[in-house]
Amino acid sequence: MLYNKKEPKEDTRSVLGRRFDRLCGLFLLWLVNFLFVASLVEKLLTALMFSIPLLVLEAVALRIFLNIIGRKRQQQRRFWLAGKKFIEDISKINSRNEFILTVLELFAKIPEFQTLSLNTSRKCDDNDKEKGIDLIGIYQGVPVAILCMRTEGGNRINQSDIRTFAGALSHGGYKNGLFVTTGEYAPGLTRIIKEISRKGINIKLIDRSGMMNLALRAGLGGLQEKDATPGVSFPAVNDKRTIFILIWNSVFRFEKAKSYFLFGLMLYGGHLLMRGTSFLSLFYLSFALLNILMGAVCLYLGRNVVGNDPLKGFEPDKR
Numbered sequence: 402m403l404y405n406k407k408e409p410k411e412d413t414r415s416v417l418g419r420r421f422d423r424l425c426g427l428f429l430l431w432l433v434n435f436l437f438v439a440s441l442v443e444k445l446l447t448a449l450m451f452s453i454p455l456l457v458l459e460a461v462a463l464r465i466f467l468n469i470i471g472r473k474r475q476q477q478r479r480f481w482l483a484g485k486k487f488i489e490d491i492s493k494i495n496s497r498n499e500f501i502l503t504v505l506e507l508f509a510k511i512p513e514f515q516t517l518s519l520n521t522s523r524k525c526d527d528n529d530k531e532k533g534i535d536l537i538g539i540y541q542g543v544p545v546a547i548l549c550m551r552t553e554g555g556n557r558i559n560q561s562d563i564r565t566f567a568g569a570l571s572h573g574g575y576k577n578g579l580f581v582t583t584g585e586y587a588p589g590l591t592r593i594i595k596e597i598s599r600k601g602i603n604i605k606l607i608d609r610s611g612m613m614n615l616a617l618r619a620g621l622g623g624l625q626e627k628d629a630t631p632g633v634s635f636p637a638v639n640d641k642r643t644i645f646i647l648i649w650n651s652v653f654r655f656e657k658a659k660s661y662f663l664f665g666l667m668l669y670g671g672h673l674l675m676r677g678t679s680f681l682s683l684f685y686l687s688f689a690l691l692n693i694l695m696g697a698v699c700l701y702l703g704r705n706v707v708g709n710d711p712l713k714g715f716e717p718d719k720r
Contacts (some may be wrong), residue, residue, distance in 0.1 A: 402634060431456045433683075484613040491583050491609045494551060501535045501688045504581050508538070508547070515539040520546075533569045535685065546575040552584030558606075559587045567597045567604060581607045661696030665689045 414422070434455045439448035496501045501519070509517050517538035536547035548566050550558065570578045585608055594604055607615070657696065668689035675681040 423467070427456065427460055430459045430463070430589055434459070462703070480617060484610075484617075487613050487616065488609050491612065494583060497549070497551050500551045500583060504547065504549045505536055507612060508536070511615060513541050514540070534573055534575075540577075543577055544575060545577050545579060546570055546573060547579040547581060550582045552582055555583075557585050557587040558582050558590070560590065560593050563590060563593050563597070563604065567600075568600050568605070569589060570602050577603045577605075579605050579607060581612065583609055595599070658696045658699035661692045665692035665696060668692060709714070 431452060434452040435448055438455075452588060486559045491500075491503070494503065505517065507520065508514055515538070517536060520534045520537050533548070534546040535549045538545050538547070546569075548569070550562065552558065558580070566578060566580055570576070586606055590606065594606070597604060666689075668685050672682050672685035672689055675685055
């Protein structure tokens with residue numbers, strides 16, 4: 402689930418209003434089922450007999466789906482409160498070394514990082530300003546260099562900062578880098594990133610909101626407003642939760658919606674071809690509807706599953 406910068410909206414409907422909306426939804430489902438089955442069997446009484454059991458199954462599915470939506474909204478609010486506290490704590494960091502150690506602690510809890518350590522050869526300029534590479538690690542078999550830059554006031558990361566980091570990556574022999582900051586990035590950096598990528602250097606930008614997304618992705622859902630303590634802390638990762646997140650992401654990722662819809666159309670085409678064979682026709686139809694339903698779920702829920710991964714896109718080092 403991705404951190405939302407805006408406070409999630411609450412459902413202001415009354416209990417009676419929610420029940421009325423559910424009844425209207427069930428009626429529309431029944432009507433669609435009835436018309437669909439009637440078009441297949443061409444007998445209204447038979448269509449009515451088949452549509453009622455389908456309505457019962459859909460009512461159960463709708464109840465489960467609404468419960469999932471309700472829990473998702475509650476989770477969104479908990480994560481929003483957690484993210485608000487996290488970002489406030491990140492903003493209060495007044496030491497470069499403290500920020501580097503915070504990033505190190507956060508990234509070390511991401512399972513895909515096989516190794517991660519301080520760069521003992523990192524350098525600073527005469528004003529003790531961040532320069533070069535602060536952390537080095539292996540992410541899914543790919544060497545990654547990380548720069549942690551703390552900003553003050555309304556200062557933003559600009560083009561010269563990115564180009565300096567790209568030069569440090571090139572000098573150190575790295576093809577992939579992460580630029581992590583407590584602040585924000587100036588507009589127009591996307592063009593610079595693309596320009597640098599054409600030279601074989603891949604840089605990902607992570608601001609404080611991106612850090613919160615990575616914390617949630619790592620399964621650190623225990624960050625609650627009630628747990629607020631001075632400084633930035635990361636509770637231990639719940640293994641079961643992490644496994645659940647990985648499975649959920651693999652099935653309901655937003656990018657999978659296109660595949661589900663494509664397979665659904667292919668199976669529906671099989672249903673039309675096998676229409677004379679009742680069993681095979683229903684088999685193809687049932688799986689076509691299942692794939693279309695999965696695609697719809699991916700479109701609705703997939704954006705809030707961790708699909709916008711700031712670490713995605715690193716290519717293996719072919720040196």
